[in-house]
């Protein structure tokens with residue numbers, strides 16, 4: 001298998017961190033949570049209920065792309081919302097072979113998962129702006145879309161299988 005570079009993407013609460021960690025485990029590569037790469041100002045903004053702008057996100061997306069390309073010679077899995085096509089293009093400018101696994105779910109399920117998640121900075125009130133910003137993965141983009149009504153283990157298996165098939 002070529003070195004896997006995988007972005008688990010989707011709106012807040014879709015399971016990027018939970019599923020991404022399991023994908024990394026299955027592939028035997030490091031996992032990087034994109035949340036940890038945000039500057040403190042971005043986290044403070046989201047925690048106060050204000051959506052990020054493109055200007056807030058651009059340096060962060062470059063950092064996500066660099067993490068994907070540079071964390072390990074074996075490859076990596078990164079959890080990153082990557083909501084717009086232009087954001088994914090920025091990540092691909094650092095990691096051209098990245099495979100994007102989009103986690104989709106209906107609003108009620110996502111809101112319930114966000115509300116049940118203890119101690120996270122992201123308020124449920126930002127879910128609607130996340131969904132409004134989301135541009136789903138397009139057919140010509142390298143990746144797959146999955147519905148998050150399935151278990152994390154099933155989702156991780158499907159993503160790892162797609163990565164292996166693409167290698």
Ligand SMILES: Nc1ncnc2c1ncn2[C@@H]1O[C@H](COP(=O)(O)OP(=O)(O)O)[C@@H](O)[C@H]1O
Nearest residue numbers: 012013014015016017018113117148150151152
């Ligand atoms: N497929 C799933 N089925 C059930 N619960 C899930 C699933 N994926 C994630 N969760 C739960 O939903 C919440 C949000 O998941 P998380 O990984 O933090 O999402 P994200 O990183 O996309 O914001 C967490 O409490 C997590 O345990």
Ligand SMILES: O=C(O)[C@H](O)[C@@H](O)[C@H](O)[C@H](O)COP(=O)(O)O
Nearest residue numbers: 011012013035052057081122130
């Ligand atoms: O671009 C953004 O608006 C943020 O990056 C957002 O999409 C991201 O999802 C946050 O980091 C919240 O963290 P969770 O996704 O873990 O809720």
